Amino acid sequence: MREVYVAGIGITTFTRLEYPLVEIASYASMMALKDAGVTEVDQLYVANMGAPRVNHQTALGSAVADSLSLLPAGAAAIENGPASGAAAIKAGFQAVASGMDDVVLVAGVERMREVNNLEATDFVATLTHPLTEYIYGVTLPSHAAMFARLYMEKYGVTERHLAMVGVKNQNAALNNVWAHLQQGITLEGILDSPEAMTNNPYVAEPLRFFDACPVSDGGAAIILVSKEKAQELGRPMIRLSGIGQATDTHAVFEREEPTDLLAVRNAARAAYDMSGLGPEDIDVAELHDAFTILEIAESEEVGFFPKGEGHIALEKGETALGGKIPINVGGGLKGRGHPVGATGVAQAWEIVTQLRGDGEKRQVEGARTGLSLNFGGFGNNVVCLTFVRED
Amino acid sequence: MREVYVAGIGITTFTRLEYPLVEIASYASMMALKDAGVTEVDQLYVANMGAPRVNHQTALGSAVADSLSLLPAGAAAIENGPASGAAAIKAGFQAVASGMDDVVLVAGVERMREVNNLEATDFVATLTHPLTEYIYGVTLPSHAAMFARLYMEKYGVTERHLAMVGVKNQNAALNNVWAHLQQGITLEGILDSPEAMTNNPYVAEPLRFFDACPVSDGGAAIILVSKEKAQELGRPMIRLSGIGQATDTHAVFEREEPTDLLAVRNAARAAYDMSGLGPEDIDVAELHDAFTILEIAESEEVGFFPKGEGHIALEKGETALGGKIPINVGGGLKGRGHPVGATGVAQAWEIVTQLRGDGEKRQVEGARTGLSLNFGGFGNNVVCLTFVRED
Secondary structure (H helix, E strand, C coil), X not given: CCCEEEEEEEECCCECCCCCHHHHHHHHHHHHHHHHCCCCCCEEEEECCCHHXXXXXXXXXXXXXXXXXXXXXXXXXXXXXXXXXXXXXXXXXXHHHCCCCCEEEEEEXXXXXXXXXXXXXXXXXXXXXXXXXXXXXXCHHHHHHHHHXXXXXXXXXXXXXXXXHHHHHHHHHHHCCCCCCCCCCCHHHHHHCCCHHHHCCEEECCEEHHHECCCCEEEEEEEEEEHHHHHHHCCCCEEEEEEEEEECCCCHHHCCCCCCCHHHHHHHHHHHHHHCCCHHHCCEEECCCCEHHHHHHHHHHCCCCCCCCHHHHHHCCCCCCCXXXXXXXXXXXXXXXXXXXXXXXXXXXXXXXXXXXXCHHHCCCCCCEEEEEEEECCCCEEEEEEEEECC | CCCEEEEEEEEXXXXXXXXXXXXXXXXXXXXXXXXXXXXXXXXXXXXXXXXXXXXXXXXXXXXXXXXXXXXXXXXXXXXXXXXXXXXXXXXXXXXXXXXXXXEEEEEEEEEHHHCCHHHHHHHHHCCCCCCCCHHHCCCHHHHHHHHHHHHHHHHCCXXXXXXXXXXXXXXXXXXXCXXXXXXXXXXXXXXXXXXXXXXXXXXXXXXXXXXXXXXXXXXXXXXXXXXXXXXXXXCCCEEEEEEEEEECCCCHHHCCCCCCCXXXXXXXXXXXXXHCCXXXXXXXXXXXXXXXXXXXXXXXXXXXXXXXXXXXXXHXXXXXXXXXXXXXXXXXXXXXXXXXXXXXXXXXXXXXXXXCCCCXXXXXXXXXXXXXXXXXXXXXXXXXXXXXXXX
């Protein structure tokens, strides 16, 4: 199997964007192509979840290929719920690893604010089980709230711990010009003051407004290349060293222990195995904090902390910049935003930025290895990637 | 690059199906798994175009993985317009060819009749250029009609030639129990009789009702494996020997010569190059006859006949069963039906059936090599596959 490197990255601001969907993907892609110094690709994959419904558009692969004048490159779109981005990176990896392609563009894009928040919530909910969850009105906030409640009862996590994740990540976004939320928050403001119940009402108890990521538009892109091509292009040699993907029961109620995220555990283990790394080797991580409780649970399932102790590590500052394993230093989904199809690619974008040493105020000093975890469904489809800087 | 073999195939009847989308994909997949004799896969790709909108469902990869008890296999969906099926086969090929996976399930599925024909037509039209085609009301029938008109003026194709394709393929479907249309037609009935204008009215002049494929539900699946695994499983050794994909301008009006289908030409050339075959080596072909004119044009662009002479070969019976290069002997899209995401996989299903010698009344005697062409957009994204029987 050929080794695969990241030669270029690009991103748009995550916010409400008034550009057509294809332009958003193309903007991020152009940045990535320019960053890599390539003008032709063999294949492109576009990660997207909702365009057929939300934007009345299909065949995104062709549309982006044409918009970027990349014809006659192969092109297709990949839909894998909120884990579409990393699934597309996996497909792109395999295209290069197989030897069939030398240069692959992976772009993730979503334009969710073309519909109102209610429809956006419904569209995301279509990833739940159609016959046992979706038709009964379950949404992702309700899934996350039930999960949080169980986690609190079992492991002693409190609403304060959840709020601490939110404060950490939303404030981290202030160090990332591409992030959606550019407003600092404090525990005082969202939890401890008389105004907190107004500023930060329950959305799905015990989750409050500031426990959820915003609804964002945005795009992100990376260029995957063979080793020879990477050396020729001369960018920092960052190898996509591990890919693990795992599915779990589509319906959450079928899981033996609903507080376990087996797909996260299995995906991370597979990525570690492939890369020859362990959790203790990771310098910087991007976890999928669509809801604050998820960062805590995922930080355990990927092996950074023992099960049930993620919130304790959080309290100690171990997951903050400067801590033992800085998580979501660019804001995470909570602060950067979560244009669903773009997120997995944006996570890779942040890790590569860190391994290049380009993180500026949010740089993890001396970071040489990184991990990103893209969480689809409510934990039914998870992709974990590891990256290593080699030069 | 590792060689990749087809170890199993499965299909559902193409018709109006009252089963949930996931069940349709699962039924075809179970047949393919049983055919191959495997109960576990490393990865599955589900080809689908419209589920987010038409069926209010996303994350199809996870849903099918769970429905088939294939957890914790990797899973994702691929959307590439009507060429979703072959694009998913390409991704599955690369998964095995890279050495990362040994067994990959590729399922294609669409449940189009959940909406009425008007909405189905609109949903398919979302693959056109959003800013220069779709918003002006262009649909696929109108694209095909304009293309047919130009082809008729330039090359002397007549409505009679179009009808001959329809008669050939719809009658071929009578030899395929899985095909949607099970009613024979004659040139007399659809063109030469007083009733023809009633039986076969113009849909988009010069295309008539019988020039278009029906709107169908259905699923198809294939199992791709490494050579070692194929030998171990003991099914006929059918190698997926060539894959070519090419994009063309997303908007048709931007093409220099609108009667040329450059993406078909480029995709076929790439597939031939990869497999070391030429058009003269192909024993049986599946072309993408969503509209009758497409079979004629594609038969030229893949190199079976000189440009502008496909209709002459058709007249001579060269594309019928027993002819020089039998095309769409299982009915094609016209007779088998066109559940969009399933079609590319169903084409591969037919070729593998032929190379196994299981074609019964529609068997091409002694077929050892086959080609399938999956046509997306209006020729903006085309995937060509070649298959070779080796044992």
